[in-house]
Amino acid sequence: MQLPIEDILPELIDALETEGRAVLQAPPGAGKTTGVPLALLRAGVSKGRILMLEPRRLAARAAAERMAQTLGEPVGQTIGYRIRGENAVSRATRIEVVTEGILTRMLQDAPDLPDIGTVIFDEFHERSLNADLGLALAWEVRQALREDLLILVMSATLDAAPVAQLLDNAPLISSAGQAYPVETIWRDRPPARRERFETTMADLIRRALGETRGGLLAFLPGEGEIRRVAGLVTPHLPADVTLHTLYGAMNLTDQRAAIRPASHGRKLVLATAIAETSLTLADITVVVDGGRARRARFDAASGMSRLVTEMVSRAEADQRRGRAGRTAPGHCYRNWTRGAEGALPAFPPAEIEAADLTGLALDLAEWGNAENLAFLTPPPDGALAEARALLTALGALDADHRITTHGRALAKLPLHPRLGHMLTLGGNGAAMLAALLSERDPLRGEGSDLALRLRALQSDARPNADRAALARIRTEAKRLSRFESGPALDPAEQASLAYPDRIALRRTGDAPRYLLSGGKGAMLPDGDPLAGQRLLVVTDLDGDPREARIRQAIPIAESALRRLHADRIAWRETCDWSRRDRRVMARRQERLGALILDDRIWPDAPAEAVAKALVAGIRDLGLGALNWSKEATLLRARIGFAGLADMSEAALLDSLDRWAAPYLSGLKSAGDLSRFNVAEALKADLGWERRQRLEELAPMAWKTPLGRAAPIDYSTGTPEIALRLQEVFGTTEHPRIGPDRLPLKLTLLSPANRPIQITTDLPGFWDGSYAEVRKEMRARYPKHPWPEDPRHADPTLRASRRK
Known part of the structure; x- marks a missing residue:
């Protein structure tokens, strides 16, 4: 044909x-x-x-x-x-x-x-x-x-x-497409929320076997799902159906068996995406598509990759569907509804958008002038920067991101640069560890101890070991052994060469939680045999960006870390605000990346460093933590009213380094801040010229006609004073202040110092409601003057003389 x-x-x-x-x-x-x-x-x-x-x-x-x-x-x-x-x-x-x-x-x-x-x-x-x-x-x-x-x-x-x-x-x-038509069958309704994916796939496979003839290919996201679905369907398979599995880690013989035509009856192949393209599986006319794909996702912020299971794209679904029409008319069963198809993305993401770019960064550096390369999808800047930072830490790139001699050697190895670095510096046995770390875990479900896997490679005593995986690891180790060089190191030391950013120090507390030298958090499952270890080298994580789960690790001695990574260990003085202790903590710390190997008090920390840390504490606590006396509160309001500086909380917090830091000497804690003289700091920040201007634009008091200084209240945003009504007799112009010459708000008081009128227009008050106030007040306070014409009366605070 x-x-x-x-x-x-x-x-x-x-x-x-x-x-x-x-x-x-x-x-x-x-x-x-x-x-x-x-x-x-x-x-x-x-x-x-x-x-x-x-x-x-x-x-x-x-x-x-x-x-x-x-x-x-x-x-x-x-x-x-x-x-x-x-x-x-x-x-x-x-x-x-x-x-x-x-x-x-x-x-x-x-x-x-x-x-x-x-x-x-x-x-x-x-x-x-x-x-x-x-x-x-x-x-x-x-x-x-x-x-x-x-x-x-x-x-x-x-x-x-x-x-x-x-x-x-x-x-x-x-070109035209497939030679034979394929009928597509969707689910009538979505699977129940509590129904496991493997159960729905097993049911759909049994249905397809019952409704069709010919070989059946079922797409599943990974080996784990393949094994579980195989366990569910095997007891119910007709006698003429032979079950095969197909995934990348299988040996060649089993892969060939899945591809070959069935010698008798029908065949059922449970496969990953490896069967989507290029391969023609003989006598397959039925496809059951689980609708899921497993992809690697790299988080540049955490520096870790993780596998995620996602819905397939429409392009992938079409590719899988085409498998059923290669040799004869076929059928495609989809484990989702027809209505859900519209929500599928058109195409899968390019690997360059989501993968670990360490190998790519090394290849680009080796190529040289790689900035102008024509990529269909350019590599993301964040992930590429993270990759270059790792390569620099491994000595594969210099500070200018140029490839080093060591980097050229790593680029020629058929390994991730991490493992290549370990192989070329880790000495005897590094090839076995590199092969092990390149392969899937041969002892799944048996804790996280990497040493246990290495021992399994030396013997076949463990009953639950994946024999095929162990055999592949041994074969690959032999191939890689010719690249081994360097002094003799134990496996933990070798692993630390590959993962200098994943050396883990146990945090204080009961839970087995760790801090990685790269700065991220990680944890072991409860009850894991390694949970009591103080120092680990973590070789496999699930990639959770908040706190990753440790899947594989090996204990390492602190003496080994100090010997191997001496160039990365340094004393560092820190002066930081402790939110928990509500005080400045000045420490001298011996660090390996983010790990603190030794921690001591730094008694003679510079005053500038302490002040800087305390400024961070004030920002954490808020302005309310400072000693806001009446004087300081009034001064802040006056400066703001005069427009000489922004006195909002945000502005004051933002400018703490300027106006507050110079006056924090001797203070270290939240309690000490009660001694901080805010008024003095604000005055000093104003300077002499602006202080003079402040007295002009926002004086502390208004001089009454009697010569008394009546204090001005600026707290409400509108300056105001309160004084006895008789004290402003004879005043014909309303008092004004500020850069915009705004009227003062006058609260006029009775002889008993109770408010009887609030005004921002005193002449208008004389001409208006004063007559009514006078009438009422004369009856209540007959001993005090209430002239008919207050404009021409003398101001007084005394009662009228008796006749």
Whole structure:
């Protein structure tokens, strides 16, 4: 049967011959992975070997085997492959399928890519970090060194237009999709809230087996879910159904068994996203999609990655659905309702947006001028800065982010830079630890002690150990052992080289809570055997940004820390406000990062440092903690009224360093602040000239016609005075003050000092309501003067003389 891809091959070959670059969009089932490289080989369009990148080792090996089978040759002749730890290539190889990281290493070693004529990025829609970097580097090579280098980007579900635009408006070619129709079946209603995901998937798988024929492929987010669903469905499987599992950590034999056609009856394959692309699983006509994907998320603030389980995107769901229509008409059962489909994101996030960028930062530094690289999605600044900080701490970059000799050595190792650093400095046994830390935990559910895992690698005595994982670790350790160098160190010391930011010191208290040298918090599960250890090196965390759960760690002696990390341990004087103790705490501390190894009182802390810390304490406590005497309160109000300074609480707190700090000498606690003379500090802050201006604009008192100084109250925002009505007899103009010459508010009192009138217009009061006040007051206080014309009466505080 002719594959859909064959219809567009002439157009694709012509685009590559004339433009040297192209973007091919071909939905699942089109046959692009095997059809395109062979067509380019037959057409002779490539002036050198054809290099095709695959995102996964299983897919790379399977694609090479299928193309070799098409040519009737064994793998390693015309068609070959290279993956980590394995290769099948020869001088005769013309098409080489590799995993994506291998291209980066080839480019770093020989940027002009000798003998390579074409680079094909297959399944680019997965947007892996290595694919994005590889495309950026290859594109720069084509522009600067190799105009004849052909670049082809192939994708199943990606929005291909931005990729074509990135490649200088490369020709965009589309192929038809799958050869057979697929019927989609959604759930009638969402799963019940309390119903476990694995239970819903097991039920849906049993339903699909009962309603259809042919092989069934079920998509689950991870190995744990695969094992649990397998346990639920196995007792109910019909006799003619054979169960297989498929995930990245499996051995090759079991992976091949899942891919091969069933020898009899039907097969059921429980798989992760490894089965989404490139692989053609023979005799699969039914897909059950759990609708979930597991992704790595890196938090730049915490410096930690964690795996999160999310709903798939519509593109991923379409990709999975296409698996059912590769060889015959099929069915796709979705574990969500049709209505929920609209809430799915269009595409999954690019790995570069959410991953740990330490390896990328090292690759960019090795490449040199990487600032102008054309990334489809640029790396986030925060995550890249965090990665560079770690590489600097490991000695892989210098202070200017240039790669060091040590960094170049790490870049050539097939390991995360952390583990590469440990391998090259940790001495004998570092390879075994590096292999262990690169693999999934072989002793899940057996506590967090890393030493327990290392002992399991020396024997097969533990009954619950994952034998396959242990075997992979031992094999990888042998491969890495040739890179071991450095003095002999124990495993804890080796681990501290890889994770200098995750050395953990137990906090005080009963709970096993720890502070990491990088500044973040972490905790052990209750009852963990390591819970009583004072110092740990943490090698695996769940990535919670608030307080991560420690999944794997090893105790370390303080003497070892002091010996290995002496260059990072230093005495530091601190003078800080303690919110708990409500006082300044001056300490001399010996620190390793955020960890305090020794803590002593700093008796002769400089007065300036103490004052600075106390200022922080005042900001914490608020202005109310200061000694606001009547004098200080009045002065603050006067300054504010006069407009000579902002006297709001926010402004005063913000400017504490200026007006308060110089007068905090000898004070250290919240209690001491009661002795702080606020008025003196505010006066000093004003200076002589503004103090003179203050007396003009906001005087403390108003001089009455009798010559008495009546104090002005500024506390309400409107200056006011209270005085006996008879004291303002003869006053014909209302008193005014301030820069805007605002009228004083006068509270006029009776002879018994009770308010009888409030006014801001004294002449208006004389002409208006005074007559009524006079009439009432004469009857109540007949011994005091109440003249008909107060404007021309003499002010007095005495009673009238008797006649």
